[in-house]
Amino acid sequence: WIKPMKYVGIWWGMHIGTMTWSSGPKHGATTANTKRYIDFAAANGLGGVLVEGWNVGWDGDWIQNRNAFSFTRAYPDYDLAEVARYAHEKGVKLIVHNETSGGIQNYERQIDSAFALYHSLGLDAIKTGYVTDLTSEGHSHWGQYMVRHYRHVIEKAAQYGIMLDVHEPVHDTGERRTYPNMMSREGARGQEYNAWGGEGGNPPEHETILFFTRMLAGPMDFTPGIFDILIERGTGRPRRPEEPRVRTTLAKQLALYVVLYSPLQMAADLPENYEHQPAFQFIRDVPVEWDTTRVLAGKIGDYVVVARREKNSPSWCLGAITDEEARTFDIPLSFLTPGRKYVAEIYADGPGADWLTNPLPVAISQRPVDATSRLHLVLAPGGGQAIRIRPAR
Numbered sequence: 001w002i003k004p005m006k007y008v009g010i011w012w013g014m015h016i017g018t019m020t021w022s023s024g025p026k027h028g029a030t031t032a033n034t035k036r037y038i039d040f041a042a043a044n045g046l047g048g049v050l051v052e053g054w055n056v057g058w059d060g061d062w063i064q065n066r067n068a069f070s071f072t073r074a075y076p077d078y079d080l081a082e083v084a085r086y087a088h089e090k091g092v093k094l095i096v097h098n099e100t101s102g103g104i105q106n107y108e109r110q111i112d113s114a115f116a117l118y119h120s121l122g123l124d125a126i127k128t129g130y131v132t133d134l135t136s137e138g139h140s141h142w143g144q145y146m147v148r149h150y151r152h153v154i155e156k157a158a159q160y161g162i163m164l165d166v167h168e169p170v171h172d173t174g175e176r177r178t179y180p181n182m183m184s185r186e187g188a189r190g191q192e193y194n195a196w197g198g199e200g201g202n203p204p205e206h207e208t209i210l211f212f213t214r215m216l217a218g219p220m221d222f223t224p225g226i227f228d229i230l231i232e233r234g235t236g237r238p239r240r241p242e243e244p245r246v247r248t249t250l251a252k253q254l255a256l257y258v259v260l261y262s263p264l265q266m267a268a269d270l271p272e273n274y275e276h277q278p279a280f281q282f283i284r285d286v287p288v289e290w291d292t293t294r295v296l297a298g299k300i301g302d303y304v305v306v307a308r309r310e311k312n313s314p315s316w317c318l319g320a321i322t323d324e325e326a327r328t329f330d331i332p333l334s335f336l337t338p339g340r341k342y343v344a345e346i347y348a349d350g351p352g353a354d355w356l357t358n359p360l361p362v363a364i365s366q367r368p369v370d371a372t373s374r375l376h377l378v379l380a381p382g383g384g385q386a387i388r389i390r391p392a393r
Contacts, residue, residue: 001124001161002180004263004288005047007095008037012226012268014052015195016234021053021062023075029054030077034094035086040271042090044284049087050095050127050266054078058099066103066136071114084121095125095165102132102141104149111153115160124161128153130168142170154179165221165264172218184221184262188214191223191268194246195231201244204355204382205301205323207252211259212300223268224256225283229359233270241356248321249359250279251349252384257286258319259304259384264288279362282347282386286317294335303327305377307335314340318387322379324355329377333389336371341392344369348378348385355382368392 010028013019019028029051037049057069074080087094096118100107118126132141139145150170157164158181169185176182188210194201207222214220229246230238239245246253257265265288267274274280289311296318297305305320314337320329336342343366350361359382369375369389377385 002163002183003047003093004183005093006265006267006283006286006288007048007050007093008041008046008267008271009050009052009095010034010037011050011052012195013270015192016231018234018270019053021058023059023077027053027075027077029075031079031083034078034083037271038083038087038090038092038094041092044280046092046267046284048093048095048125048264050097051078051083052097052099054080054097062099063101063131066101066132067106069099069101069103069106071098071107071110072117081121084123088122093125094123095127096123097127097129099129099131102130102135104135104137104139104146106136108149108152111156115156115162118162119160125163125165126157127165127167132168141168146170151175154182157181167221174218176218184219184264186221187217188220188222190221191226191246193244194226195244197244200242201247203324204247206247207256207259207321208304208323209301211298211304211306215260219262220260221262221264221266222256222260223266224253224260225267226253226269227277227279228269228273229253233273246359247355247382249349249353249355249361249380249383251347251353251362251380251386252321252355252382254279254282254347254386255319255321255384257283258308258317258386259306259321261290262288278364279347282345282388285345285388286386287311287313287315296331297329303379305329305331314391316389318375318389319384320377320379321384322382324381326381326383327379329379331375331377333369333373333375334371336369336389338371340370342369342389343367343392344375345388345390346385347387349380349383353380353383355380
């Protein structure tokens, strides 16, 4: 039941204002909307669907009302058992969301009944959340009380056969070696800051720093893959440069699937933003499990070029990202198996691409390569390049 996967979710819409966690006319977690997401995941070979806002407790100030959360009772417009049945029928995992807002005793009181319910419905993946600095009991988010709590949840999840993706976590200390159901965690500024961050979102250098800092501690659920870079869907107009927005090119969003490792990787945008987008093919194809990594170039805060080989496969992927500076790289493919012929499927920044003024152009091409080839990478300001290298057919 421990299965790495890509997933989509009823999540980004809340951050950009097209849906709400709370009940009402824009409630995202409805049975009908969830089935739409499940259909999208099944049609595109994505393994899971995350649903936030399904459970009672989100109305009003959900951080102040932290003890109002029920982890078993759904809103009336969300039929958990029916959604679980439908997901299973479609071969998609339903990822159950448990936001605690720091109401730790409230969560621990319900954990056995909640996990038993999920297990009975065949649900084996949970995303937890802890949006608070202090718990109800007055403990620091990062103190010993919470370290013990996080470990307790991992052990309980293992007992019920459930994978965990923890947001607002504590530092990874290798628990996943003992508890392989501890799949991934947030633990740094992820994509969501680009929707509402007070200083406009993460700067273009952000992910080039994460690779050398946060990623040393283990997998990160950064949630890449936003295609509506200027977040037009929320208001019908593109966001201005000073407003919160994604500060990358579209090609860099693809490259993040290779640069930032996680055995659970989200295709974070709304499904409708992937329609008629040829670049979405890379998200369909990119693996989430690797057995070999080669860091080909890098400088903290400036750029990263990394190649990873798919687990139990001869295929590789290469991800290259830069900060606000345009950069070029000449990369030898000597890591490939000598004598074998490959095809490189290249997703590069298109003509005139620039994170600030023109983030959307992507140039997609293919070329034959082998271990003696060199690839010339051209990265736009705030840009990137994603390449899938598969054996020639």
